Amino acid sequence: MTDPTSLSEFRFRRALASSFRRALASSTALPFDAQRSDATLSPEAGSEDVASVEHAGNFLSAAVLRKLDPDTELGRFLDVTAQAIQTFQSCSQELSSGRNLAADDKLMASRQLLAELFMLRELSDAIGVIVLAALETTSKVVAIVDAPDLPVACTNALHRLWAAPFMSFAEAAPLAHAIEVAAKTEGMAAFSALVDELLEAQGDAPLE
């Protein structure tokens, strides 16, 4: 019995295994049809084949996890990210409508939301990488008119982050890079124009 390679040992193990399976099969374990394919399979039912699934791009996002318990860090992350997306979208709309000061206000509001999101970076590396890039980049921008692509880049990255906060670092890094690239501008021509606009609104003469 001590030699694991012996034939009797092998037969013994097989007999034990099969008698155990028989015992489980004959038990009155589950009165309902809980072992049908829709239920989570218990080990003794694990030999059943699982039907393959057709999926035509109709996937669940991380938001489904909030349904279980809304008062979690993940729930907070999803809420704040949704607000940040909305703020960046408003910022883009204000810019395209020529309301530069309002766009700047939106940018400042988004920084506060990003700072809040950064506090939730423990949830995943992707959150840390993307939110840090967005926070640093928006903080460096003096006037959003000089980086009109930044709100769009932030919106895209945050959209993806909202749906897939647990993405790999390899996927998160290009999104963070896109945010950084969107803020690279030459000079501050648009900022000067914004200052003039502000002065004009106050009734002062534009700067020379």
Add this chain to the structure above:
Amino acid sequence: MPAEFSSFQKRQLIFEARYDDAYLLWDRTGVLWTSLQQFFKTLKRGEVRPDRQTFHADGRFNIQITLNRVSFTDFAPDASWEKSFQVVESCFLEAVAILGVRVLNRVGTRFQYAVETKSIEDARKRATEYGWAIFPGKLFQIDPTSVAPAFKIEADDGEIGYIAQMYAQERKVEMDPPPDALAAGLEAVKKSVSELLIDLDFMTKKPMPIESFNIKAWLTGWQSAVNRDVNKFLNLGHKR
């Protein structure tokens, strides 16, 4: 009085994830199980086939990995779910990474809580104490000799769903050793356990990309939901 939730013991946790056929299983089985070894003191193989392997760990876990599903079962959970969740989380993350799983077609988790009883009749009797088990009394002019009430709720909102059940059950384990084992002194084993069971099965109803899924949030989220709502489930319960 019907049994309160606090009198139920944690009986079993099953976590299962299904995915499209992961053919990397044929290449990386050795790597996979060697890697999973780090999470356990003992890891013993049960059934090993090219498309399905079952291992037992630390005398309480059952791990099954097939071409299209992984399943982890804790048969002897501690008073807290912490250890169970930790093991399931570590093993799941390792398995899906090694198998290159990108989309989870279905994620399911079953929490089972039980009150052990002296006999199956005793378990059934305790089930009759809940309000949903309305006993009609004498039927067809004959007094019933046995009543086996069971209660089941199914829900599906298109994204997630659950099957919540309560029932009495009897588990029987019988092992008849072969003659050579009997001759070596091993005795036949016959054991029967009767219990009243709360069986809560939670599952996703649509596929989910792996980058959207967080197993820790999934397990702790359902645990919080159970603690929040299980008394409501049982209070369906109280006799009017």
